[in-house]
Amino acid sequence: MTAPLDPRGGGVDLNIWLGRDAETDHDDPAFARLAGALVRVQEVVSGARPPPGLSTEAATTLGRVADQLEPYDVDEAAQVAGRQFRHFSRGQTLLPAVAVDTYDGQRVDGRVTFGRFYLGSNGAVHGGAISLLFDDLLGQVANGPDAPRARTAYLHVNFHRITPIGVELSCHAGIRTVEGRKVHIDGELCHGEEVVASAEGLFVRLEAHQL
Numbered sequence: 001m002t003a004p005l006d007p008r009g010g011g012v013d014l015n016i017w018l019g020r021d022a023e024t025d026h027d028d029p030a031f032a033r034l035a036g037a038l039v040r041v042q043e044v045v046s047g048a049r050p051p052p053g054l055s056t057e058a059a060t061t062l063g064r065v066a067d068q069l070e071p072y073d074v075d076e077a078a079q080v081a082g083r084q085f086r087h088f089s090r091g092q093t094l095l096p097a098v099a100v101d102t103y104d105g106q107r108v109d110g111r112v113t114f115g116r117f118y119l120g121s122n123g124a125v126h127g128g129a130i131s132l133l134f135d136d137l138l139g140q141v142a143n144g145p146d147a148p149r150a151r152t153a154y155l156h157v158n159f160h161r162i163t164p165i166g167v168e169l170s171c172h173a174g175i176r177t178v179e180g181r182k183v184h185i186d187g188e189l190c191h192g193e194e195v196v197a198s199a200e201g202l203f204v205r206l207e208a209h210q211l
């Protein structure tokens, strides 16, 4: 098995617990490395105050990279971003990288550190980034290995305390109830013992014509 690429330099397994690493036709370690490099650029650019000359030079360099990649545009069925199940964030550079510690089919416990890319202001993580984390984490639990595909019908997020950037937080999600096609999932984001945000989501399992 290919070692996951951790943009923060660690090396734990993740996403594999979804059981989706069977979809190896999309596994592309070189692309995952590219996504990891882009995550690093997002992070560094978000926190940098470079001199104008360097900004101009870096913009030219990044433009050149985009020019190189643009001819390889494919439709959704063929794309590899978001399908790197052996790598952090599945190679989807929008998502914060979650390291999964435990998963039993009903509940997941993991860790996440929001970097400067996710800063709202005043040292706090942007609320939209927290909602994104919950949508994906709860969504992955809803879409576990043996479960039918499900979509978020609603996601209710409560922001209890400022969520700090640059600090390792724990994140948790677990199925509360399943009623027919409706899966209710709860989530928490904690700084130490303190719950900084919580979420409650409804995921509706799709019918054949909705896949």
Ligand SMILES: CCCCCCCC(=O)SCCNC(=O)CCNC(=O)[C@H](O)C(C)(C)COP(=O)(O)OP(=O)(O)OC[C@H]1O[C@@H](n2cnc3c(N)ncnc32)[C@H](O)[C@@H]1OP(=O)(O)O
Residues within 6 Å of the ligand: 018, 135, 136, 139, 140, 143, 150, 151, 152, 153, 154, 180, 181, 182, 202, 204, 206, 207, 210
């Ligand atoms: C591995 C990848 C993990 C990543 C996961 C990320 C998850 C996502 O972000 S998905 C993208 C965001 N979500 C979407 O785009 C969904 C858009 N909405 C839809 O497609 C549809 O509204 C959908 C599928 C959720 C439900 O539609 P439909 O299948 O027609 O369900 P419908 O028959 O109306 O309702 C089924 C049940 O759910 C309930 N329900 C549906 N929507 C809601 C809602 N918003 N609030 C409360 N209840 C609802 C209905 O009342 C009904 O309940 P009951 O059976 O008790 O009468």
